[in-house]
Amino acid sequence: MRKFEETSTIAPPRSAIGTVLAEVRRSPLFTLIVFVPVVFLFEQVFPEAHTWLFVLSIAAIVPLAALLSRATESVAAKTGDAVGGLLNATLGNLTELVISLAALQAGQYLLVKASIAGAIVTNTLFMLGGAFLIGGLKHHLQEFNRVNARFQASLLFLATIAILVPSLISEVDRTPAVAFSQKLSLGLAILLIAVYGLGMLFSLRTHRELFASAGHADVDEAPWSLPVGTVVLTVVTLLVAMVSEIFVGSVQVAAQHLGMTPAFVGFIVVALVGGAAEMTSAFSAARANRLDLSVGIALGSAAQIALFVAPVLVLVSYFIGPEPMSLQFWPGAVAMMLIATMAASLLSNGGHAAWYAGVMALAVYAIFALTLFLLPPGTGQ
Template sequence: MSIKKLLSIGLLIFIPISIAAERLEWGALTVFITAAIAIVPLAIWLSTATEEVAVITGPSVGGLLNAVFGNATELIIALAALRAGLVDIVKASITGTVVSNLLLVMGLSMFLGGLRYKEQEFQPVVARVNGSTMTLAVTAIVLPALVVSTSGGVNEPEIAQLSRAAAIILMVVYALTLVFSLKTHSYLYDVGVVELEEEAAAEEDHKPNLWLWLGVLIVSTVAVAYESEIFVGAVEEATKGLGLSPLFTGVILLPLVGGAAEYVTAVSVALKNNMDLSVSVAMGSSLLVALFVAPLLVLIGQALGQPMDLNFNLFEVVAVTAAVALANLISLDGRSNWLEGALLLATYAVLGAAFYFHPA
């Protein structure tokens, strides 16, 4: 049995434990830890159900499902935090998801894959397209912060309007990337679907049931939403007790909880020498967050009356810019090795330490 299956089954025990911890008031830290662990297997089941439905429905519908549900766990947790008024943590989680996917996920994949294979290859054209699109997303994230820092004073309504305009543009760009990847240039992205189909065919008597996996998808989504409410309800008190700032919580802890499925998938396929899919998972997840999840949260947050915008603090902007620049530089040649993975991991570790000691 694979590590992914072991985690998806073994950690389910923490769902009733987390519910009991919350109902019986075992303390914020206990609730926080048990709910965080409970979200991990649910995220894996959500990801697995999406992949299975993608195999059954074919490349076009399957690709669209992956695009929509690829970061569903992170989006659900962020929405729960947004409803609770934890805007700073939501903003930090956006930064953290992009940084962790580009540095931690891709770094682990390249490092562990590089230890097994001397050098691994992937399609540089896909990395270049993703890199160019990520550069646009970073620009949209940088500009509101630059407007605030370079002007004498900008009112919050004006920043909100700028954020709404940028959010709409980013969502349009995301729609264009879907057309590019699913329609006009789908042949460049076929490797992901092929890998999923081969894994499905390799299992003896594997007969995917569409309605079964749709049921798993719905149940997993509802369960993640429920556990996210428990998790978010304890996050402030628990992290304060641990001496952690909202910035560190959002940038480091939340992406580790919500992105567990992507981490396991990316690393496991890298160990099978399929860096195409591994890089696609890491960079695709970052794109989804930057071009769809973040803009959607801005629009929803403002609709709920929460002061959600794209005005990130300059330290977060620098972190995202550094992550995108380094990931683009390393993936440019379409080759990877363990040292490049180590460089990405080292950068993530330095940024993690900086966020930990940041007084924000």
């Protein structure tokens, strides 16, 4: 009997490829994975068909984002929601980083800054609001760790202040030298990266007991093994980066053909496409009643963009850009980031969420999107 029990509890070995193929067959969304080789082939045959490349690259990122979500959930199940949220935010932000680096090298600083501001606003309003809405519709009322959410919101507020200062000085002082703005941005970039590193030390090492999950997850199916999840994370992240390069190369011309301005493209389109992987993970986690993971992904990703990605782009601009990039944003972008940060603080203050809180956050995001589409910012430095 003991021998039978031991053999019956051991699952047959399964390769990473077999596991992923089984997942693709189970979910119709994963059938869109065929667009990944299609977009690569189309880019080789019709490199000037920018509008089609734009559409195909978006269609290819969607299933990759879903696979990335599934793999991240499996890894998060082994590491905990705090580390899982940080891992998902880091991998998800690779898309924004690749897009921004390509635009930075081309000297399109308006697109870079619009994508940074848009990613912060999209994560704090659209992603967090969508998670509250989707999770609330299924579970009525959900709980999450208020300490973790307020910690991420505080980091985001600090970074927003650092972005506000160069922009505010440019408005108050009539003669700010370009060199001064660049030096100030360089110093702020180094400071923000240091603060972000210390924040990770605080949340993951010295005070990690404060960031334990508050909710109870609904586990519908067994997650992938840690090796399978890690392999899929690595491969899919590389594919997302490659597709993102095609997206960057086609987005500007396609936007002109579709009647969209560079500011709207950077603030809305690039932010939504770049954050597709994180959004899929956040929404899926909220539906599984793992709102701590959703909040960690949304606010953690926004804080990481503001405290790490944006400062890194400032540093990298000294090497690959036509000239150093500053942290000076146009007033409209600063105002939207401040409002989004305030909204995140209000939404995370209670430690619980219902579906209507998500509706209000999504409504604020819709106001921003409509404003940018109808009256986009005309300047940006």
